[in-house]
Amino acid sequence: MKVFVSYTMRDGFITPTVLRMIERILINEGHSVFIDYLNNDSEKKQERVIRELKSSDQVILLISPLVKKSQWVNKELVCANRHHIKVVPYIFRDNILKQHHYA
Known part of the structure; x- marks a missing residue:
């Protein structure tokens, strides 16, 4: 299954180390x-994100304190929907x- 991971790093909960661990899992x-x-090593990074998202079978949304405030996460969720x-x-x-x- 192709999985796209959606997250924000702005609150410090999701770090490069955490992302590498999640990728390995x-x-x-x-x-x-x-x-x-x-x-993402593309020159047109945003286009690559959308292309990868559209070709995924599932999106894993990593919950952190600021994830709901992230414009990019919200765009990714709208696209997935x-x-x-x-x-x-x-x-x-x-x-x-x-x-x-969620409760």
């Missing part, structure tokens, strides 16, 4: 993974990636 589970910070791509919220805590369930 997902790859070890057999997924193909796109994480903008780690995988328009293209009927499932969005699954996850939290990363204690080096474990867990699906997050």
Whole structure:
């Protein structure tokens, strides 16, 4: 399954180290993974993000304090919704990636 990871790094909860750990977890589970910070070497970075998102089977939304305020995360979620791509919220805590369930 091709997985697109949506996140913000602005609040300090999601760091490059965390992203690398999440990438390894997902790859070890057999997924193909796109994480903008780690995988985007394109000259037209924003276009690449949208292209990767549209070709994904699932979006993993990493929950952090400022994720709802991120304009880019919101754009990614709107795009995923328009293209009927499932969005699954996850939290990363204690080096474990867990699906997050809203109350």
